[in-house]
Amino acid sequence: MKRRTFHLRHLAAHVGLILLTAVVLYPVMLVCKKAFEPGHATSLGGSPIPEHVTLQHFGDLFGAKGPHGELLFLRQAFNSIIIALATTVVGVVLSCTTAYALSRLRFPGRKAGLTTFLVVQMFPATLLMLPLYVVLDRIGLLNSMVGLVLVYSTTAIPFCVWMLKGYFDTLPRELEEAARIDGASQWMIFRRIMLPLVRPGLAVTALFSFMTAWNEFIMASTFMTDESKYTLPVLIQSSVGQFSADWGLFAAGAVVTSLPVMVAFYVLQRYLVGELTAGAVKG
8 A cells, every 4th residue: 555655656746747847848849849830920829849840940040141241150159159168267267266265265355255246146237237338348348259258257257156165165174184294285285186076066167157158148239249249149139120020030049059058068967966075085
């Protein structure tokens, strides 16, 4: 009787999870449907399966050309990749060093710095657009990929610092003390002992920084005025205007743009969950 009750609960849990997954994936399936369905307008039907399949929208997406004959999608995909990777590198390097210092060192202004990082997260990024615009204009980085990387890194670093600090706080200090007894310097302890143990945190930080730069639209469309320097979200949004909308092209762009993030999740999934100190101490 108890086994039967257990199996029923197990079945009910699986059915509930399947239904919840279907609810979450339904809007995504509708977008994929429109990407492969002919026509520019959205379908009124609720079925996520297209009646007719075409690759015309993807052909229009990849074949769109700029005023100088360049392929817009390839050009702006290159811009997005460069900006996202640069933001990831800057975000991870600055976040991990700052988080380690805030976790292990005690110095004047430490608590104030942590509080400032936390308070910054309370404000939406759009609130910072005007001062950031003025700063970029003053230093000559407006309409520049370098300026956009600095803006994205600024918005991503506070969250990444708090997250990585939590990872460093869980590491036992005995590891550092043992390394100091063996003659290791502070930099060697950080690089060869601490960083390998926080690989899950670094993976999450890198993924968050990459997604911040890859999916962001408002700042990219505001700070960039040259079409050759646009990112993919700006290109996709251009298919939906005030008086006309090509939802098929929009859906195709959304599907293609989501693929790098899915690949990043797949590559980094083994680092997202794991024991931070597994194998660090024997016996």
